[in-house]
Amino acid sequence: xxLYSTKKVVAIGGGHGLGRMLAALQSFGSNATGIVTTTDNxxxxxxxxxxxxxxxxxxxxxxxxxxxxxxxxxxxxxEYRFRGAGELNGHNLGNLMLxxxxxxxxxxxxxxxxxxxxxxxxxxILPMSEHPSDLRALSTDGKWVMGETSVDEMEQDLLRLDLxxxxxxxxxxxxxxxxxxxxxxxxxxFLTSVMPPLLLPEIGQAIHNNKTAKLxxxxxxxxxxxxxxxxxxxxxxxxxxxxxxxxxIDLVLGEKAHAELTxxxxxxxxxxxxxxxxxxxxxxxxxxxxxxxxxx
Numbered sequence: 001x002x003l004y005s006t007k008k009v010v011a012i013g014g015g016h017g018l019g020r021m022l023a024a025l026q027s028f029g030s031n032a033t034g035i036v037t038t039t040d041n042x043x044x045x046x047x048x049x050x051x052x053x054x055x056x057x058x059x060x061x062x063x064x065x066x067x068x069x070x071x072x073x074x075x076x077x078x079e080y081r082f083r084g085a086g087e088l089n090g091h092n093l094g095n096l097m098l099x100x101x102x103x104x105x106x107x108x109x110x111x112x113x114x115x116x117x118x119x120x121x122x123x124x125i126l127p128m129s130e131h132p133s134d135l136r137a138l139s140t141d142g143k144w145v146m147g148e149t150s151v152d153e154m155e156q157d158l159l160r161l162d163l164x165x166x167x168x169x170x171x172x173x174x175x176x177x178x179x180x181x182x183x184x185x186x187x188x189x190f191l192t193s194v195m196p197p198l199l200l201p202e203i204g205q206a207i208h209n210n211k212t213a214k215l216x217x218x219x220x221x222x223x224x225x226x227x228x229x230x231x232x233x234x235x236x237x238x239x240x241x242x243x244x245x246x247x248x249i250d251l252v253l254g255e256k257a258h259a260e261l262t263x264x265x266x267x268x269x270x271x272x273x274x275x276x277x278x279x280x281x282x283x284x285x286x287x288x289x290x291x292x293x294x295x296x
Contacts, residue, residue, distance in 0.1 A: 004028050007293050010035060010180040012128075012197050014059035017188025017280075019066035021218070022123050024285035026067060033124040033176040035203070036060045037196045039135045039163070042149040044081075044091045048099055055108055055132050059193070060125060061094040064112075067121045074118050109170060126176065128197035131167035135196060137227075138162075148192045152226045161195055169202040177206035177213075182293055185249075186218040187280055190228040190236050198243035208245035214292060215247060218285075219254030221271065222278035233258045253288060267292070 004027050011021045014037030025032040038055040040046065045058035061078070068075045078097060082088040094115075101111035108130045116125060137145045139156035146164065177183060186194050197203050207215065217237060223229055231239075237249055252258075252266045269288050273281040 003290060003293060004031060007031065007181045008176070008179055009033070009182045009184065009289070009293070010176050011184040012194065012203075013037065013186055013188040014040070014193035014196070015062050015188055017186060017193060017220070018059065019063040020280050020282065021184060021187065021285060022063055022125075023066045024280075024282045024289060026069075026123060027286070029122040030124060033126060033173075033180075034063050035126050035128050035170075035173045035176070035197050036063055037193050038127045038129055039133060039148050039192070039196045041134060041147045044095050046149070047091070048095055049132070052099055052103075053132060054099065054102055055127055055130065057095045057098040057102075058092070060112060060127060061092060061098060063125055064115060064119060064121055065094070067123055067125075068119050070120055072119075078115070078119060109172065124172075124176070126170050126173045128169060128173060128200060128203065129167040130170055133163045133165055133167045135192065136162045136164040137191075152189070152192055152228075154227045156227070157230055158191070158227050161191060161199065163196065163199045167200070169197075169200040173197075174202050174206045177203065178210060180210060180213045182214045182216060182289070183207055183210070184216045184218060184289070185240055187220045189224060190220075190231065190239075191226075192228075195239065195243070198240060204243045204245055204247075208247040214250045215244070216251045216253055216289075216292065217249050218280075219252065219256070221255055221280060232260070234260055237261070237264060251292060253292075 008031045010033045012035045022034045036059050040056035040058050045056045078094040080093040082091050102108050105111045112125050135148045135151050137151045138159045141156050188194050252264050257268050271280050271284045273279045
């Protein structure tokens, strides 16, 4: 299909949401790029970061997992999670493999590309930054909260969200945004998956500068918990646009109509998986994205 060879699509996010989106964009091959959040500090990823330092690998691993089309011994190893007692319990072998390859490589991106080659993944996977950083949030009662897991659990609403320390964006991510015909934000946890890459000034500036790309926000199908769950759709769009230097979101794609979003072009589509209503269906997402790209 000409669309796959002529249009470049960049999706931004983390974890399950971005993985789902990239799986929907798989037909674009190397013309599709995922810019992945690297601030997770929980679970296996958090334990590895505490011991080894470096960026968070869990969201990247999740995206690669959802792009594997040819099951193999390598893919089984990459997806394997240890069970039982002891230090390895709960660790994902894919996280450990990426950490090891990162230690052996010049750049974290080299480690990702080695794994992509081994697992025959054509879609580009780029970390938002190749330098370790954490989320930091200021609550309405004036307290700073450090770390992605703590931000998710905040009982107070947020005044601002930062990266600590400030780090540069991966240069290939900026290039991909400059060349994109479509830039997709979400779906995924708003504060801890969608927002972190946008907090990098180079990412926000690149989105702002690319006036010809369609900027699309994909809404979640199920309500979030924590401070993100207390934000209105309008607030989320405003946060995104503020991070992108006032770049207007061209289209909001979701299952529900929001009467208050009069300033945005909203498209309502059935996007839910037939057996899990909270999860986006890959084929429905694929069709929706291809339709909006075909519309020019």
